Amino acid sequence: MASFSLHGIPVSRGIAIGRAHLLTPAALDVKHYLVAQEQVEAEVERLQQAISAVHKELQTIWSELPKDAPAELGAFIDVHALILSDPMISEAPLDIIRTRHYNAEWALVTQIDELSAQFDEIEDPYLRERKADIAQVAERVLKILTGSAQLLPAPDGLDESLALMIVVAHDISPADMLRFRDRSFSGFVTDVGGQNSHTAIVARSLDIPAAVGVSRASSLIAQDDWVIVDGDAGVVIIDPSEIVLEQYRERQAAQLRVRKKLGKLKKTPAVTRDGVAIALLANIELPEDCAAAMDAGASGVGLFRTEFLFMGRGSASKLPSEDEQFEAYRKAVVAMKGRPVTIRTLDIGADKPLDMIEHNALNPALGLRAIRYCLAEPRLFLTQLRAILRASAIGPVKLLIPMLAHAFEIDQTLALIEQAKAQLRDAHKKFDGAIQIGAMIEIPAAALALPMFIKRLDFLSIGTNDLIQYTLAIDRVDHEVAHLYNPLHPAILHLLSMTIKTGERAGTPVSVCGEMAGDIHLTRLLLGMGLREFSMHPAQLLAVKQEILNSDLSQIEPYVRKILRSVEPGMIGDTVAQLQAL
Numbered sequence: 001m002a003s004f005s006l007h008g009i010p011v012s013r014g015i016a017i018g019r020a021h022l023l024t025p026a027a028l029d030v031k032h033y034l035v036a037q038e039q040v041e042a043e044v045e046r047l048q049q050a051i052s053a054v055h056k057e058l059q060t061i062w063s064e065l066p067k068d069a070p071a072e073l074g075a076f077i078d079v080h081a082l083i084l085s086d087p088m089i090s091e092a093p094l095d096i097i098r099t100r101h102y103n104a105e106w107a108l109v110t111q112i113d114e115l116s117a118q119f120d121e122i123e124d125p126y127l128r129e130r131k132a133d134i135a136q137v138a139e140r141v142l143k144i145l146t147g148s149a150q151l152l153p154a155p156d157g158l159d160e161s162l163a164l165m166i167v168v169a170h171d172i173s174p175a176d177m178l179r180f181r182d183r184s185f186s187g188f189v190t191d192v193g194g195q196n197s198h199t200a201i202v203a204r205s206l207d208i209p210a211a212v213g214v215s216r217a218s219s220l221i222a223q224d225d226w227v228i229v230d231g232d233a234g235v236v237i238i239d240p241s242e243i244v245l246e247q248y249r250e251r252q253a254a255q256l257r258v259r260k261k262l263g264k265l266k267k268t269p270a271v272t273r274d275g276v277a278i279a280l281l282a283n284i285e286l287p288e289d290c291a292a293a294m295d296a297g298a299s300g301v302g303l304f305r306t307e308f309l310f311m312g313r314g315s316a317s318k319l320p321s322e323d324e325q326f327e328a329y330r331k332a333v334v335a336m337k338g339r340p341v342t343i344r345t346l347d348i349g350a351d352k353p354l355d356m357i358e359h360n361a362l363n364p365a366l367g368l369r370a371i372r373y374c375l376a377e378p379r380l381f382l383t384q385l386r387a388i389l390r391a392s393a394i395g396p397v398k399l400l401i402p403m404l405a406h407a408f409e410i411d412q413t414l415a416l417i418e419q420a421k422a423q424l425r426d427a428h429k430k431f432d433g434a435i436q437i438g439a440m441i442e443i444p445a446a447a448l449a450l451p452m453f454i455k456r457l458d459f460l461s462i463g464t465n466d467l468i469q470y471t472l473a474i475d476r477v478d479h480e481v482a483h484l485y486n487p488l489h490p491a492i493l494h495l496l497s498m499t500i501k502t503g504e505r506a507g508t509p510v511s512v513c514g515e516m517a518g519d520i521h522l523t524r525l526l527l528g529m530g531l532r533e534f535s536m537h538p539a540q541l542l543a544v545k546q547e548i549l550n551s552d553l554s555q556i557e558p559y560v561r562k563i564l565r566s567v568e569p570g571m572i573g574d575t576v577a578q579l580q581a582l
């Protein structure tokens with residue numbers, strides 16, 4: 001196969017080299033014809049041969065796995081081998097050929113369709129999802145039958161220890177991404193998605209190179225193709241030549257060296273050259289992420305996205321109980337060893353739907369989501385509030401509320417927090433009575449009416465991902481408008497600067513917990529606006545710290561003033577670049 005490349009949106013930095021693992025099988029689009037009676041046994045044999053060819057193929061992949069490859073990769077191959085040996089694949093389609101005289105491809109697809117319908121009926125979401133594995137196995141067999149399958153050998157010079165799997169899919173939901181965090185993949189490529197979709201955010205949190213919005217990747221890349229993902233440029237190279245491979249291996253090695261160097265900064269305090277201390281906190285999705293936060297030297301958790309505890313549970317299962325939630329929050333608080341943990345209440349809706357809740361708004365991002373949903377479902381909200389409050393008895397916890405825009409929403413939320421406290425008192429359960437309560441500033445209306453928030457709350461956290469989405473009126477997950485997603489739009493810069501300055505004047509702490517906080521190209525801009533608290537994924541923390549250590553506020557501030565006076569994108573971009581080069 002000739003080498004070719006595809007282009008998309010770079011969302012998670014780094015270089016990954018490996019074999020493609022297609023998540024969404026290509027449509028099982030095969031020829032359908034009837035075979036004559038005398039041809040039936042030959043057709044049966046054709047299918048049997050294809051099945052044994054796939055067995056061999058799986059064995060080859062097994063034998064090519066590097067010794068230190070994570071056990072999960074081998075487990076995947078085992079599952080596929082087991083499926084292939086199961087009579088539902090190895091025998092039932094043969095019966096279909098014999099009884100209905102279907103050609104081999106049609107018989108296999110018929111059997112898969114029947115199995116698929118049976119799997120849809122299964123209550124257990126884990127088992128239900130095994131349907132995808134069966135489809136992938138069937139697709140391998142079909143490729144052999146149609147003559148399109150050739151397992152490519154490892155390109156010459158490929159370091160097998162780097163040859164892990166690259167997930168290629170039309171789209172990956174944030175819930176699916178959650179499942180991947182326990183398995184080792186070296187890269188992600190999706191046909192759709194935007195820079196700040198939650199899928200992209202989770203890829204960054206996993207510290208795995210990823211490109212999204214790579215149009216038609218899942219149909220142009222075949223299972224087991226050798227692929228390079230350049231997460232810095234958003235480029236995906238399929239079947240790379242030896243020279244290209246060598247170049248990327250060198251870049252990969254250079255990145256590893258940079259990482260090693262950054263690793264030495266873990267214990268270094270984040271202080272600018274002119275002596276201003278900056279707090280660097282971590283964004284987490286699950287309590288297990290605290291290990292990475294501690295390892296990166298985070299001074300606390302600035303954003304715990306609790307909705308990830310509620311996602312991917314399937315419609316049949318229940319929402320997490322108060323005790324289950326408490327256990328998760330407690331774990332995070334214990335893991336952070338006395339450093340503050342900012343727990344955000346449920347921010348569901350839009351691209352973070354819950355399986356058990358119907359989300360049928362016409363414009364989900366503008367609908368009954370986040371705090372709006374919680375206020376409409378006080379029992380669910382009180383359960384979460386009690387669990388968070390109980391965790392505040394274990395160590396320092398702050399409560400963060402998403403998507404607030406109206407004074408009455410803040411007041412209702414505060415009233416419910418008081419109600420949750422009263423319920424805990426009645427139940428003789430401990431909590432921190434002086435727990436700090438803050439708001440996400442992520443709706444332009446909130447940024448423009450800041451005194452209303454400052455009067456009622458203890459701290460503010462700017463959610464730049466949603467603030468950009470709502471200010472520029474673009475869906476953050478829609479790759480067709482991804483080019484309009486611009487953190488340097490003058491309107492965004494003004495809202496940010498205004499929020500930081502207003503908070504500073506009022507003595508209300510302001511942090512940024514959106515993706516802008518972890519982007520090293522924007523660190524100096526935010527410092528110059530007066531930001532002193534950044535929260536980001538642990539994987540980004542040391543690089544941001546290095547920027548801070550190399551920055552001098554007195555040098556930066558005049559450039560930032562110039563940026564804030566500019567309305568021309570060219571001028572803003574140039575000045576941000578000059579800031580970087582200081």
Ligand SMILES: C=C(OP(=O)(O)O)C(=O)O
Nearest residue numbers: 463464465466513514515
């Ligand atoms: C941090 C944010 O929240 P999320 O990305 O979880 O919506 C944000 O909007 O910037």
